[in-house]
Amino acid sequence: MSERIIVCDDEVHITRAVSMKLKKAGFDIETASDGLLGWEAIKRRPPVLLLTDYQMPRENGMNLIRRVRAEPSLKGLPIILLTAKGFEVNPVELSRQWDPIQVMCKPFSLKEVLECVQEMILTSHRAQSVSPSTSLEN
Amino acid sequence: MTHIPRNSEARKGITRLLTASVVVGAVFAVATYAMLRSPMAAALVLTGAIVGAAVETLLVIRDSRKAVARMRCSGLESDRTLGIGLYADLVSEACRRLNQYEQQTQEAVACKTRLEARVSVRRKLDRQLKAALDALDHPLLIVDSHGQLQFTNRAARDWFAAGCETPANRRSESQTLCAIDHIAALADLIEQTCARESATDRRTIQFELKHAAEAIPCRATATGLRDDDGGLLGVVVAVSDIRDEQQAKTRHAEFVSSVSHELKTPMAGIKAFTELLMEGDVADTDEQQELYGYINTQVDRLTRLVNNMLNLARIESGVMKTQRKDCELNDVLKRALDVVRPSAEEKQIHLTSELSDLYLPVHIDQDLFGQAVINLLSNAVKYTPEGGDVCLRSRMESDLAVIDVRDSGMGIPAEAVPRLFERFYRVEQNNKAAAGTGLGLSLVHEIVTELHNGVIDVQSTVNQGTCFTVTIPLGHAQPMRGKQEPILAAT
Numbered sequence: 001m002s003e004r005i006i007v008c009d010d011e012v013h014i015t016r017a018v019s020m021k022l023k024k025a026g027f028d029i030e031t032a033s034d035g036l037l038g039w040e041a042i043k044r045r046p047p048v049l050l051l052t053d054y055q056m057p058r059e060n061g062m063n064l065i066r067r068v069r070a071e072p073s074l075k076g077l078p079i080i081l082l083t084a085k086g087f088e089v090n091p092v093e094l095s096r097q098w099d100p101i102q103v104m105c106k107p108f109s110l111k112e113v114l115e116c117v118q119e120m121i122l123t124s125h126r127a128q129s130v131s132p133s134t135s136l137e138n
Numbered sequence: 139m140t141h142i143p144r145n146s147e148a149r150k151g152i153t154r155l156l157t158a159s160v161v162v163g164a165v166f167a168v169a170t171y172a173m174l175r176s177p178m179a180a181a182l183v184l185t186g187a188i189v190g191a192a193v194e195t196l197l198v199i200r201d202s203r204k205a206v207a208r209m210r211c212s213g214l215e216s217d218r219t220l221g222i223g224l225y226a227d228l229v230s231e232a233c234r235r236l237n238q239y240e241q242q243t244q245e246a247v248a249c250k251t252r253l254e255a256r257v258s259v260r261r262k263l264d265r266q267l268k269a270a271l272d273a274l275d276h277p278l279l280i281v282d283s284h285g286q287l288q289f290t291n292r293a294a295r296d297w298f299a300a301g302c303e304t305p306a307n308r309r310s311e312s313q314t315l316c317a318i319d320h321i322a323a324l325a326d327l328i329e330q331t332c333a334r335e336s337a338t339d340r341r342t343i344q345f346e347l348k349h350a351a352e353a354i355p356c357r358a359t360a361t362g363l364r365d366d367d368g369g370l371l372g373v374v375v376a377v378s379d380i381r382d383e384q385q386a387k388t389r390h391a392e393f394v395s396s397v398s399h400e401l402k403t404p405m406a407g408i409k410a411f412t413e414l415l416m417e418g419d420v421a422d423t424d425e426q427q428e429l430y431g432y433i434n435t436q437v438d439r440l441t442r443l444v445n446n447m448l449n450l451a452r453i454e455s456g457v458m459k460t461q462r463k464d465c466e467l468n469d470v471l472k473r474a475l476d477v478v479r480p481s482a483e484e485k486q487i488h489l490t491s492e493l494s495d496l497y498l499p500v501h502i503d504q505d506l507f508g509q510a511v512i513n514l515l516s517n518a519v520k521y522t523p524e525g526g527d528v529c530l531r532s533r534m535e536s537d538l539a540v541i542d543v544r545d546s547g548m549g550i551p552a553e554a555v556p557r558l559f560e561r562f563y564r565v566e567q568n569n570k571a572a573a574g575t576g577l578g579l580s581l582v583h584e585i586v587t588e589l590h591n592g593v594i595d596v597q598s599t600v601n602q603g604t605c606f607t608v609t610i611p612l613g614h615a616q617p618m619r620g621k622q623e624p625i626l627a628a629t
Contacts, residue, residue: 011406013411016432017407017410106403107408108406109413110417
């Protein structure tokens with residue numbers, strides 16, 4: 001079964017372009033046009049990665065991230081934040097607060113997005129595979 | 139022992155001598171007071187004059203006695219002859235002295251007149267300076283080298299009114315200083331600038347001033363005043379209200395952020411689709427064409443955005459070259475309707491017009507004003523669901539031309555109306571209905587209000603519709619030839 005990724009962006013052409021690239025790489029993609037729809041999609045079936053825009057109507061990307069991290073089962077969900085707000089977003093501060101999270105500034109390269117998605121999912125899997133052995137040792 | 143001559147003429151001479159000396163001394167004393175403002179100095183001058191006169195008189199008498207003694211030694215026998223001779227000498231000497239004092243008195247009077255003129259000029263300059271400083275909107279404070287408040291202008295007395303019940307125009311320096319002491323940052327600034335011996339004589343701080351239940355962000359600049367030797371004379375503190383400056387900075391930052399977002403978003407789409415096509419990720423030719431279409435649409439979006447921003451910037455900076463001409467308003471409105479009609483037909487929206495039968499003479503830039511009307515009509519079509527209604531109306535009211543653009547669309551929430559003409563502002567609830575740069579209404583506002591001295595108003599009810607009303611002055615710049623205005627339609 002393909003790994004599920006949720007792509008949240010109010011710009012249709014962005015979600016379409018990202019979806020096309022990730023689908024071709026073998027991922028199952030569900031899109032949402034704002035933070036509220038994105039949260040509903042996550043609750044329905046948690047993804048392996050969330051890719052969200054910052055500025056969206058109804059609920060923006062940061063509020064969505066707060067909701068996700070407030071949920072214990074989603075604390076380790078890898079998140080990629082796509083944003084046109086370049087210098088207003090501090091990646092170091094975001095990472096400190098909401099890790100695992102990566103920031104990609106628009107306009108972005110789809111190839112780099114795919115590489116980032118694959119790397120974050122791999123790291124997440126490794127982290128999950130380490131955790132059971134640690135609890136066993138304890 | 140000194141003998142004072144007993145005969146009346148000699149006594150009169152000496153009395154005149156003493157009187158003249160006292161008068162001269164008094165004149166000098168007044169002049170000294172006028173110059174130095176010191177009663178002590180004036181008293182000293184007067185005393186000196188009297189003492190000097192007394193000493194002179196004694197010297198005159200002594201000299202006369204010596205003359206008498208010499209005369210006696212020379213063998214003069216008649217006391218009467220001696221007395222007459224002595225009297226003559228005394229009178230002669232007294233007259234000489236009187237003439238001298240009269241001359242000095244005249245000089246003193248002339249000096250006093252000059253001093254009075256200088257004092258008058260100086261007082262006038264002081265009044266002018268005080269009036270000029272009171273006319274300033276910015277508070278100004280001057281403290282001496284010990285930090286004691288010496289001067290406040292009217293604005294300072296108005297501003298630093300915390301806890302002071304005395305009206306500003308009767309408030310003393312000490313009362314103003316009391317209010318300033320409550321502002322720790324300002325008091326520190328004055329103290330530190332007074333204590334500063336070298337280096338920078340100018341220091342600036344920002345602080346908040348409580349004024350009429352409002353906290354006003356302010357900037358205070360303290361500058362040390364120095365004499366020619368570099369000694370500190372005092373400190374002048376100028377305070378300014380920086381609310382407008384801070385608001386402008388905030389608006390600028392928001393504008394830059396919005397521009398960045400609005401530019402980067404279509405650029406992201408263009409880059410993403412271009413990359414997909416270049417990488418061969420899209421095999422289907424129909425899909426490829428669709429992506430090319432997306433790219434083209436985003437380029438158009440960027441173009442509109444840049445053009446709108448440039449137009450706005452040109453209007454705001456005053457370099458927009460408007461070409462206002464006399465024309466008939468309804469001609470411009472009809473052309474705008476023709477531009478918007480295709481998009482209305484696509485959505486099966488009933489686009490109607492109720493243009494005035496009167497000839498509506500206006501003096502407008504047809505391209506810019508036409509663009510403003512097109513923007514309003516486009517928005518009306520954009521935010522009206524399929525099958526809805528959009529109506530363009532024109533009429534004359536007194537000496538004004540009034541244009542209404544009414545739709546039966548989704549309406550605008552009341553809280554969004556005050557922000558409608560802000561750049562990049564888009565009503566959140568309506569964002570999904572249609573794409574837009576958020577600059578269209580800003581441009582309409584600038585064109586109507588800044589370039590055509592008009593007014594724009596909006597009335598709206600959510601889910602019922604919106605009506606934008608534009609009002610501009612009626613009339614041509616040049617009187618029309620061969621046409622009557624207005625022409626009443628035949629019924």
